[in-house]
Amino acid sequence: MPKIKLPTKSPHIDMTPMVDLFSVVLMFLMLTATMSQNEPAIVDTPSSISEKPSPNFNTMTLLLSKDDRVFLNFDNGEDTTLKFRPKILTEMGKRYNIEFTETELKEFEKFPSSMGVPMSKMKDFLAIKDAKARAVLETGIPIDSLDNQLADWILFTRQINPNVQACIKGDSKTSYPIVKKVLDIMQEKNVKQFNLVTNLDAVKINLAEIQK
Amino acid sequence: MAEIIQEEKAGAKKKAKKHAPHIDMTPMVDLMCLLITFFMLTSALNKPKIMEIVLPEKQTDPNAVPPKIAASRTMNILLGPDNKIYWYTGNVKPEEYTSLPPVTETDYSPSGIRTLLLERNRALFKKIDNYKNLVITGKLVISQDSLNGSIRQLKKDDDTGPIVLIKAYKKANYGNVVDIFDEMNICGVAHYMLVDITWYEEKMVETAAGIPSTAVVAKK
Numbered sequence: 001m002p003k004i005k006l007p008t009k010s011p012h013i014d015m016t017p018m019v020d021l022f023s024v025v026l027m028f029l030m031l032t033a034t035m036s037q038n039e040p041a042i043v044d045t046p047s048s049i050s051e052k053p054s055p056n057f058n059t060m061t062l063l064l065s066k067d068d069r070v071f072l073n074f075d076n077g078e079d080t081t082l083k084f085r086p087k088i089l090t091e092m093g094k095r096y097n098i099e100f101t102e103t104e105l106k107e108f109e110k111f112p113s114s115m116g117v118p119m120s121k122m123k124d125f126l127a128i129k130d131a132k133a134r135a136v137l138e139t140g141i142p143i144d145s146l147d148n149q150l151a152d153w154i155l156f157t158r159q160i161n162p163n164v165q166a167c168i169k170g171d172s173k174t175s176y177p178i179v180k181k182v183l184d185i186m187q188e189k190n191v192k193q194f195n196l197v198t199n200l201d202a203v204k205i206n207l208a209e210i211q212k
Numbered sequence: 213m214a215e216i217i218q219e220e221k222a223g224a225k226k227k228a229k230k231h232a233p234h235i236d237m238t239p240m241v242d243l244m245c246l247l248i249t250f251f252m253l254t255s256a257l258n259k260p261k262i263m264e265i266v267l268p269e270k271q272t273d274p275n276a277v278p279p280k281i282a283a284s285r286t287m288n289i290l291l292g293p294d295n296k297i298y299w300y301t302g303n304v305k306p307e308e309y310t311s312l313p314p315v316t317e318t319d320y321s322p323s324g325i326r327t328l329l330l331e332r333n334r335a336l337f338k339k340i341d342n343y344k345n346l347v348i349t350g351k352l353v354i355s356q357d358s359l360n361g362s363i364r365q366l367k368k369d370d371d372t373g374p375i376v377l378i379k380a381y382k383k384a385n386y387g388n389v390v391d392i393f394d395e396m397n398i399c400g401v402a403h404y405m406l407v408d409i410t411w412y413e414e415k416m417v418e419t420a421a422g423i424p425s426t427a428v429v430a431k432k
Contacts, residue, residue, distance in 0.1 A: 175386075
């Protein structure tokens, strides 16, 4: 019996469509994605029906963690061309008699996420490169009435960037007294409008439901 | 001229080797797979949403008279511990401090506080809902902005709905506060405000929740 001869074909598969598709997906992801930042504390935000997206610029975000620490961030980590971060830190330095060097200011400018360091430890904090060692120093910004550094941060942030909007990103388990203290500090500094960062959780109710 | 023709002839002699125009794309695909995976894992796809709240100006003048509000429309919502809500209507008069009025317990579920609020706020809610329906069904053609503006106006004109005073007990958490603001938005309550809890309200929560009293009695 004669053998059936298979036509010798090169085992190539045309990958062009696959590459095309991948390119499109990649482009989409690169353009739409906002990098999820590495926050110093895991925060599980409560949900609401609000559909307004959070602003990207001119914001200061107060992060309230579950263990009652307060962190502060400006403009979602990305610094705008106006370079607010080093200016704010310089002002804070003047207030607490700490002189920051050029490299320290650069380091603070680059710092990508929220920070929660008391001013006394700020120099050490900026000198450390290791993220784990940094996390040890992040004990939260002091908000006591004796040592109210948060109030100064808010004051200088608003002086340097008058258009700044306050956002509060809190864990749903944060105890109310901390929230109240932060709100009080804001009120004292004349910040009356806040944005509470939440997750979207659509709720629909209709008239028939309430008429029964 | 002649030279060029010569060159062409020379080129034609060399028979170009016939190559399949295939380029091996496997490494490229590999790389793209890696990049896609990286972007999918690192990107935050759902952008966080925000809820706007406005707080009143801090009252610095101790002699300022607080605004008068109708007691019959006032609804006090006390955010208690363990995700519980206690509420009462009206206000507590100084002569009632010794025997405080009872509070009703409810929770954050749709059958709890939402029903209560909707019952009280039915007139306004109906107005807003009807208005929205007109827009949805196309009987009224206006932009989203003017719809929001009209709803704001409806809320402003409302004079039958409840005036909700939200007071959080110290054992409440941030999630409770956001939840209750959210309920206000869902039910379209026109007037609500986050205010400080008073000592007698703390006491009322403590009695209702059965926890030992820590409230400091303010001397009048």
